Amino acid sequence: xxxxxxxxxxxxxxxxxxxxxxxxxxxxxxxxxxxxxxxxxxxxxxxxxxxxxxxxxxxxxxxxxxxxxxxxxxxxxxxxxxxxxxxxxxxxxxxxxxxxxxxxxxxxxxxxxxxxxxxxxxxxxxxxxxxxxxxxxxxxxxxxxxxxxxxxxxxxxxxxxxxxxxxxxxxxxxxxxxxxxxxxxxxxxxxxxxxxxxxxxxxxxxxxxxxxxxxxxxxxxxxxxxxxxxxxxxxxxxxxxxxxxxxxxxxxxxxxxxxxxxxxxxxxxxxxxxxxxxxxxxxxxxxxxxxxxxxxxxxxxxxxxxxxxxxxxxxxxxxxxxxxxxxxxxxxxxxxx
Amino acid sequence: xxxxxxxxxxxxxxxxxxxxxxxxxxxxxxxxxxxxxxxxxxxxxxxxxxxxxxxxxxxxxxxxxxxxxxxxxxxxxxxxxxxxxxxxxxxxxxxxxxxxxxxxxxxxxxxxxxxxxxxxxxxxxxxxxxxxxxxxxxxxxxxxxxxxxxxxxxxxxxxxxxxxxxxxxxxxxxxxxxxxxxxxxxxxxxxxxxxxxxxxxxxxxxxxxxxxxxxxxxxxxxxxxxxxxxxxxxxxxxxxxxxxxxxxxxxxxxxxxxxxxxxxxxxxxxxxxxxxxxxxxxxxxxxxxxxxx
Numbered sequence: 349x350x351x352x353x354x355x356x357x358x359x360x361x362x363x364x365x366x367x368x369x370x371x372x373x374x375x376x377x378x379x380x381x382x383x384x385x386x387x388x389x390x391x392x393x394x395x396x397x398x399x400x401x402x403x404x405x406x407x408x409x410x411x412x413x414x415x416x417x418x419x420x421x422x423x424x425x426x427x428x429x430x431x432x433x434x435x436x437x438x439x440x441x442x443x444x445x446x447x448x449x450x451x452x453x454x455x456x457x458x459x460x461x462x463x464x465x466x467x468x469x470x471x472x473x474x475x476x477x478x479x480x481x482x483x484x485x486x487x488x489x490x491x492x493x494x495x496x497x498x499x500x501x502x503x504x505x506x507x508x509x510x511x512x513x514x515x516x517x518x519x520x521x522x523x524x525x526x527x528x529x530x531x532x533x534x535x536x537x538x539x540x541x542x543x544x545x546x547x548x549x550x551x552x553x554x555x556x557x558x559x560x561x562x563x564x565x566x567x568x569x570x571x572x573x574x575x576x577x578x579x580x581x582x583x584x585x586x587x588x589x590x591x592x593x594x595x596x597x598x599x600x601x602x603x604x605x606x607x608x609x610x611x612x613x614x615x616x617x618x619x620x621x622x623x624x625x626x627x628x629x630x631x632x633x634x635x636x637x638x639x640x641x642x643x644x645x646x647x648x649x650x651x652x653x654x655x656x657x658x659x660x661x662x663x664x665x666x667x668x669x670x671x672x673x674x675x676x677x678x679x680x681x682x683x684x685x
Numbered sequence: 686x687x688x689x690x691x692x693x694x695x696x697x698x699x700x701x702x703x704x705x706x707x708x709x710x711x712x713x714x715x716x717x718x719x720x721x722x723x724x725x726x727x728x729x730x731x732x733x734x735x736x737x738x739x740x741x742x743x744x745x746x747x748x749x750x751x752x753x754x755x756x757x758x759x760x761x762x763x764x765x766x767x768x769x770x771x772x773x774x775x776x777x778x779x780x781x782x783x784x785x786x787x788x789x790x791x792x793x794x795x796x797x798x799x800x801x802x803x804x805x806x807x808x809x810x811x812x813x814x815x816x817x818x819x820x821x822x823x824x825x826x827x828x829x830x831x832x833x834x835x836x837x838x839x840x841x842x843x844x845x846x847x848x849x850x851x852x853x854x855x856x857x858x859x860x861x862x863x864x865x866x867x868x869x870x871x872x873x874x875x876x877x878x879x880x881x882x883x884x885x886x887x888x889x890x891x892x893x894x895x896x897x898x899x900x901x902x903x904x905x906x907x908x909x910x911x912x913x914x915x916x917x918x919x920x921x922x923x924x925x926x927x928x929x930x931x932x933x934x935x936x937x938x939x940x941x942x943x944x945x946x947x948x949x950x951x952x953x954x955x956x957x958x959x960x961x962x963x964x965x966x967x968x969x970x971x972x973x974x975x976x977x978x
Contacts, residue, residue, distance in 0.1 A: 428816055429817075431830070
């Protein structure tokens with residue numbers, strides 16, 4: 349019987365070695381794109397498009413694997429060793445965190461690709477139930493007593509930080525750059541939030557699937573996707589008078605790509621996001637393309653919006669983070685008191 | 686009451702009408718609760734999964750991502766469960782048959798995974814094997830992947846299921862005592878033959894019981910695995926994680942179809958468990974049974 353237990357031990361060992369070895373030894377080029385939640389559908393299609401393009405231009409096969417989750421959680425995973433060749437996250441702050449804590453890419457990563465390394469943009473809009481029964485037309489309507497607002501927790505969700513900063517920017521302009529006025533506005537707004545989901549997709553499901561709330565603050569691409577998935581006879585989109593330009597950035601994780609020997613294909617993967625074909629695909633998945641050609645083709649889908657950037661609204665992500673979302677920051681002060 | 690003095694004394698114990706109504710109400714309440722909180726949700730899983738018909742149900746299950754999640758889940762369970770069995774037997778053998786220093790410490794250690802939140806369990810492994818963890822740099826130098834790869838998922842699953850077999854065996858073996866084994870030793874059997882011929886046959890049902898509990902937990906584990914998985918589709922996604930992903934993609938039918946597989950596994954587990962109880966007389970032991978030394 350000892351030989352049996354020996355056999356069991358040996359086969360267990362073999363199994364573990366095989367598993368450990370399998371990822372290291374495979375011959376094909378593999379890329380891992382670590383992304384955030386709402387990009388699943390888009391990157392599934394884009395990966396096919398890029399694999400074709402890469403095969404046609406270099407003759408090489410490339411297999412792209414996807415990992416999705418909350419933007420901040422994904423950034424932490426990369427810092428802790430999730431071997432992303434490229435990251436495509438919800439906000440620059442999360443990629444900054446990878447550069448600062450992990451040293452896995454240069455601090456000036458955002459200058460390496462056009463348009464601040466954001467090949468596509470979106471904006472923050474309001475999704476309401478069909479017929480707009482609560483008459484919600486702008487940010488001001490969200491602080492009316494009795495209106496239930498759904499937005500995820502800005503401490504945990506990248507998407508929620510865009511939502512927060514969009515409202516903050518509006519409130520600040522409205523009160524003539526009076527910070528106290530903006531603070532009061534935000535306090536009233538978050539008093540109307542019955543549930544703070546931890547992620548943007550979770551908040552969308554709460555509003556759309558579970559039917560909670562009168563208005564969902566959402567990325568435009570999420571709102572358009574919800575209309576497509578659940579029917580435009582159930583919801584409608586309200587564009588506020590002023591909102592933020594959401595720029596989800598992309599970057600090659602230099603250190604990981606170097607170790608994998610995938611720098612070239614990783615860079616090409618991100619650069620191809622700016623190509624006409626990819627821009628067209630982005631627009632079909634409801635992201636606003638940068639290229640004029642695609643933007644014009646899908647103009648009916650993307651109404652004109654009056655936007656400000658994070659830089660204009662609050663002096664960039666580092667400042668916004670420290671001021672609003674750090675422990676004891678503005679959000680902590682206005683929420684739950 | 687004087688008019689009823691001729692009623693036999695046993696009837697005095699019969700519940701009065703309001704008492705009987707109270708009983709019925711309580712039973713109804715319990716049934717309602719059971720129906721609303723247990724049976725209805727289970728039925729809902731299958732109803733949702735089949736809401737678009739059988740064809741789409743099977744198509745959802747046959748998706749490459751779901752199949753690979755299923756394979757990974759099976760692989761993880763097939764590594765975690767045998768390890769659990771070996772460890773469980775060794776630990777309960779040591780604890781119930783021998784006296785040694787630190788025995789109560791060992792018993793406490795075995796229970797740790799039950800009291801630690803699975804999320805914390807996952808984070809402990811990130812802390813040890815992560816890039817900035819204690820072993821991370823060394824692992825990276827040797828191009829070994831633990832965290833955000835299959836070995837990490839196996840480790841996390843082994844951790845959360847570790848107490849299951851031991852917890853079943855220890856009280857059972859204590860109740861049995863070591864008389865038969867002592868007799869075997871007196872008759873000249875060596876250690877191995879005592880184990881294979883006396884101990885193992887005696888504990889087989891309790892062992893099987895614990896194994897099934899461990900298997901069912903390792904198939905269903907979400908929290909710890911979620912932390913160490915990295916969520917790479919088709920590679921490090923187990924079935925419970927795949928269910929969440931599909932749900933987040935608005936693929937509700939596919940999500941519930943995958944969930945129905947997990948539910949089926951749970952139901953099969955329950956049936957086997959019940960069969961063991963009936964055929965062997967082994968019953969679940971109370972969680973907090975005292976271990977005597």
